[in-house]
Amino acid sequence: MSKNVLVTGGAGYIGSHTCVELIEAGFNPIVIDNFSNSSSVSLERVEELTGKKVCFYEGDVRDRQFLDTVMQAEEIDSVIHFAGLKAVGESVEKPLEYYDNNISGSIILFNAMRDNGIKKVVFSSSATVYGDPHTLPIKEDFPLSATNPYGRSKLFIEDILRDIYYADNHWQVTLLRYFNPVGAHKSGRIGEDPNDIPNNLIPFIARVAVGQYEYLSVFGGDYDTPDGTGVRDYIHVVDLAKGHVKALQAFEKDDLDNLLTVNLGTGQGYSVLDMVKAFEQSSGNEIAYKIVERRAGDIATCYADPSYAKEVLGWQAERGLREMCDDTWRWQSQNPQGYAA
Ligand code: NAD
Ligand code: UD1
Numbered sequence: 001m002s003k004n005v006l007v008t009g010g011a012g013y014i015g016s017h018t019c020v021e022l023i024e025a026g027f028n029p030i031v032i033d034n035f036s037n038s039s040s041v042s043l044e045r046v047e048e049l050t051g052k053k054v055c056f057y058e059g060d061v062r063d064r065q066f067l068d069t070v071m072q073a074e075e076i077d078s079v080i081h082f083a084g085l086k087a088v089g090e091s092v093e094k095p096l097e098y099y100d101n102n103i104s105g106s107i108i109l110f111n112a113m114r115d116n117g118i119k120k121v122v123f124s125s126s127a128t129v130y131g132d133p134h135t136l137p138i139k140e141d142f143p144l145s146a147t148n149p150y151g152r153s154k155l156f157i158e159d160i161l162r163d164i165y166y167a168d169n170h171w172q173v174t175l176l177r178y179f180n181p182v183g184a185h186k187s188g189r190i191g192e193d194p195n196d197i198p199n200n201l202i203p204f205i206a207r208v209a210v211g212q213y214e215y216l217s218v219f220g221g222d223y224d225t226p227d228g229t230g231v232r233d234y235i236h237v238v239d240l241a242k243g244h245v246k247a248l249q250a251f252e253k254d255d256l257d258n259l260l261t262v263n264l265g266t267g268q269g270y271s272v273l274d275m276v277k278a279f280e281q282s283s284g285n286e287i288a289y290k291i292v293e294r295r296a297g298d299i300a301t302c303y304a305d306p307s308y309a310k311e312v313l314g315w316q317a318e319r320g321l322r323e324m325c326d327d328t329w330r331w332q333s334q335n336p337q338g339y340a341a
Pocket of ligand 1: 014035037039059060061062081124125126127178180181
């Protein structure tokens with residue numbers, strides 16, 4: 001069996017960390033990326049960390065000819081599909097761009113896979129597909145819903161993959177629903193490098209800690225949570241990356257279903273203020289904050305039941321809150337301009 005894994009969006013935040021873990025587990029990532037939200041420096045750093053050359057093609061998942069060229073040049077066994085746009089607010093402003101990139105891109109990719117005889121795929125879904133859950137922790141069989149074009153694109157791609165599998169059960173499909181990825185490789189050489197003002201909590205806190213922003217706006221202090229601020233299941237990106245390796249290894253097990261849907265979270269919820277305190281400890285800097293209005297579309301609490309991941313993939317998160325903040329801080333303080341410097 002070839003160990004070549006096509007990694008779409010492999011230069012991005014989760015993709016670059018996954019490439020490191022894939023190489024360390026003996027897989028050979030073949031990266032495709034159009035660099036719309038990343039830089040080739042991340043791949044150079046992956047090479048530096050692993051001591052291995054990363055096979056890389058610059059191009060777009062919506063370009064069928066490009067995909068055929070890559071698939072015909074490399075003996076691809078499976079695909080991890082990260083490529084897509086991911087900012088919720090932007091998706092409301094630019095729905096067509098999101099549907100084109102995420103949904104059309106996925107359809108073109110899955111067609112190219114089928115026509116080139118590649119039928120194993122791991123897809124990056126999100127806890128956003130659970131909408132506002134009625135009970136907690138969140139299990140994989142909870143009802144699904146979407147409140148914005150980004151979430152709808154994830155839900156739709158999940159549906160497309162389920163239908164592909166129902167039509168041809170030779171496909172092996174694993175839908176990984178990520179909770180809130182944070183942290184960075186412990187070397188401080190790769191990490192999250194948002195192009196713009198960060199939308200997500202931890203990249204924003206990290207920039208307050210290095211002095212790029214004066215204070216954090218805490219979106220809502222009146223939620224029904226222990227301290228009134230939103231609670232989320234933050235998961236270290238290296239744990240998340242290892243979940244992808246386990247998902248590929250699970251394709252080789254005969255006793256598992258060929259369509260798996262798995263939460264990747266820790267099962268532990270932390271509030272915004274818990275994160276502020278933890279980051280203050282890691283950075284040694286005070287994080288100024290102001291409690292402001294709730295952000296539209298936010299929910300009070302979201303955390304996973306991660307027990308199915310342990311059962312089917314033999315995976316569980318190993319890195320705790322302190323490590324998430326220490327590693328984010330190392331990355332942010334050593335690379336205050338991200339990869340641009
Ligand atoms: P990212 O933006 O860092 O990585 C995505 C990569 O895909 C980037 O390198 C980008 O340049 C590339 N890309 C985008 N459109 C492309 C296209 N049409 N063709 C080729 N390359 C393209 O994002 P990430 O945080 O690493 O997320 C990876 C995946 O995980 C995304 O699908 C995202 O929706 C999903 N996800 C992310 C989170 C999160 O909080 N980071 C949570 C849940 C799900
Ligand atoms: C967001 C997305 C979700 C996506 C996930 C991972 C929204 C509404 N949801 O989830 O679809 O899957 O990212 O990419 O954007 N917060 C602040 N101040 C800030 C930023 C965030 O108080 O400046 C709070 C939020 O209100 C929330 C928590 O921090 O309670 C985490 O926010 P964030 O990192 O944006 O993740 P989610 O909203 O959970």
